[in-house]
Amino acid sequence: MDGARLTRTRIRAGVWEGVLSGSASPALEVRHQEAEVAGVQVTPIPDRPGEWAVRVPVPVETLSEGVQTFLIRDKATGETLQHFTIITGVAMEDDLRAEIDLLRAELDMLKRAFRRHCVETLG
Secondary structure, eight states, X not given: OTTOEEEEEEEETTEEEEEEESOSSOOEEEEETTEEOSOOEEEEOTTOTTXXXXXXXXXXXXXXXXXXXXXXXXXXXOOEEEEEEEXXXXXXXXXXXXXXXXXXXXXXXXXXXXXXXXXXXXX
């Protein structure tokens, strides 16, 4: 998805929504704590060639005390196109906790990619 851009529009009724542009045939995945989120929808927007409506349902079972970060990635390249964070159970003192959670999620993704690279080059 070279040059793809995902712009968030809103979260409504438990569904994150955005617009993807710059991709001819998008394939996205959404990850929360290393698990893939099911039910992601990517549909062409009528009268707007090259733009796609993206809908990500937020599973109820992912909502718990603290910060929950979801990564929206290109399936082919693994590139993170967007993320969103939900904080529940406590007052949001600062966005710092959300940023730290995002860094943790990105670090976990990099560790997996590095391990996979090591296995592929050694084996």
